Amino acid sequence: MKIAIVGGGPAGLFFARLIKRSRPDAEVRVFEQNPRDATYGFGVVLAGTARDRLREVDPETLDRLARAMTFSGSQKIGLNGDSLVLTYPGSSGAIARLTLLQILGRLCDEVGVEVVHDRRITGAADLDGYDLIVGADGANSVIRTIWPDAFPVRSHQLGNRFAWYGVDRALKPNALIFRYHRGGCFIAHYYTYADGLSTFVAECDAATWEGCGLDRMTDGQRKALIEEIYADVLDGGRLLENNSIWRRFDARIAERWTDGRAVLIGDALRVAHFSIGSGTRLAMDDAVALHDALIEGGPVAGALDRYVAARRPVRDLFTEATARSYDWYEGVRQAMQTDLVSFVHDFLTRTGRVDDDRLKEYAPEFYARHIAPRRAQDAGLELTA
Ligand SMILES: Cc1cc2nc3c(=O)[nH]c(=O)nc-3n(C[C@H](O)[C@H](O)[C@H](O)COP(=O)(O)OP(=O)(O)OC[C@H]3O[C@@H](n4cnc5c(N)ncnc54)[C@H](O)[C@@H]3O)c2cc1C
Structure with missing residues (x-):
């Protein structure tokens, strides 16, 4: 054959x-x-299930x-200066x-x-x-x-735009940072994949692309803008390019x-x-x-x-x-208008495949610390109503 x-x-x-x-x-x-x-x-990530x-x-x-x-078993989620770190039972590689x-x-x-x-x-x-x-x-x-x-x-074709960069730093922990900047909504997805190297995917919504003038910038200017917005997380590191063109998925x-x-x-x-x-x-x-x-x-x-x-x-x-x-x-601008815990819960359950039972297994600490008390309070309110 x-x-x-x-x-x-x-x-x-x-x-x-x-x-x-x-x-x-x-x-x-x-x-x-x-x-x-x-x-x-x-770099790309292979979850524990993929490795199994x-x-x-x-x-x-x-x-x-x-x-x-x-390998990493945790991820920081940041929303406008506030953040929490999720720990997962399985590690991603x-x-x-x-x-x-x-x-x-x-x-x-x-x-x-x-x-x-x-x-x-x-x-x-x-x-x-x-x-x-x-x-x-x-x-x-x-x-x-x-x-x-x-x-x-x-x-x-989606409305959001993104570009796939690297960083000449091992950024720890892995993170997803959602941030407003001059009326725009920006997202950074980053994780370390080798000694001294990280992946960094930058994204913004459609309104940001035009509202913050990214549509009129060169790729070099867009890269400089992302370096400015995320200067604190880059910690002196520079974004690296490998055909890192801003595009719509x-x-x-x-x-x-x-x-x-x-x-x-x-x-x-x-x-x-x-x-x-x-x-x-x-x-x-x-x-x-x-x-x-x-x-x-x-x-x-x-x-x-x-x-x-x-x-x-x-x-x-x-x-x-x-x-x-x-x-x-695509609707991240709306999703960002809430408190951090509600936002993280919304994010973790966004695919419709994670109910409370799966969340308990997937992010047990987050569930025990933040969601279980809310559920208990809701149940108490129902009993007293
Ligand atoms: C920003 C970004 C981040 C991502 N992060 C992750 C992640 O963390 N984890 C994850 O699992 N996935 C991630 N992915 C997705 C992942 O990269 C792809 O889903 C995966 O590579 C698909 O594998 P593939 O072999 O089907 O295609 P590809 O990896 O795209 O391979 C296709 C190959 O075909 C070759 N080719 C194309 N046309 C021709 C031709 N005419 N003749 C000869 N060769 C040709 C190309 O050069 C290429 O090497 C990410 C993708 C993007 C865009």
Whole structure:
């Protein structure tokens, strides 16, 4: 069997490794447009649940990734000068996106996958002769553009703007800081992912973009503004750029997952919004599901149907949760007009998937200290009414 994988991100590389490990006789080739030592972005986070899943499927991959991760079990939430620190029972592991890809690339080499760098796929002719074509080519998938009728896309552009920076400092603790500045609403999401390095995603709502004049600034001026607003948290550090363009998130969803011998996985299928911090995990889980469906055997078409049937319900749930999460950020100006505890509660429950019972498990200290007394007071008021 000849398999072409377009895109050497987490979805493509992990799928390549898994399938080659299970089917050594298959010819597995990954085409990646970037050189081996380059990618977009800075660090990404893999939650404990994502690592548990990896441990089941491929302990060696988890071990190597875990050795390169920086772990944290807490997060500061700041609202206009006030803040509290949440501690979570599970830790999140952050890793440089480039390190993640380099490790996955080496794990591919070791099982005999051919990873071809500096090779951009541009048309169907590049993919002639393959029995299976895996579109793991991210948010701007070329597979979807080569076959637009087979893979129609629903697209919804958000109003908020964001840019993905790094910082030349280990910012501690990980944090999400919501701040008013000259009538604008700004958000900083940051976490340490390596010695002396942090990811820093800056965001503002649509009204801020125009109201504070960011629409008329250069990228350099926008960066300087964020450095000014967050000078205290940057603690003398500078924002680093890696194609750090301010843009609106485009929530693209492919309406179909497969067509003939072609299949989509990862962000090519549905782009994960950074506010749920699960895009890498979803991409790797798609890879596992596609692998599992293929190794059951039989014709490719049947395997692809099994992949869709197994994976679609989970993806639908995440898509719904993702939409609720980015909608919450779109309305952040309104959400910020409350006290810190109500705000944090609102934030933690924004996807509609966290009720009181889940909150007790997820953020036990926060629940015990801030929410349980409120619930007790509400119950007391009901009894006396
Ligand atoms: C600001 C921001 C922060 C994020 N933070 C997190 C986080 O903390 N945790 C998390 O889990 N996720 C995070 N994500 C999401 C995560 O980065 C993606 O969901 C994940 O990378 C998707 O993996 P993928 O393999 O599907 O696609 P990608 O990682 O995008 O990989 C696709 C690959 O395909 C290649 N490619 C594209 N077109 C072609 C072509 N024509 N020919 C050859 N190669 C091609 C690209 O170069 C790329 O390497 C974040 C995203 C953003 C924007």
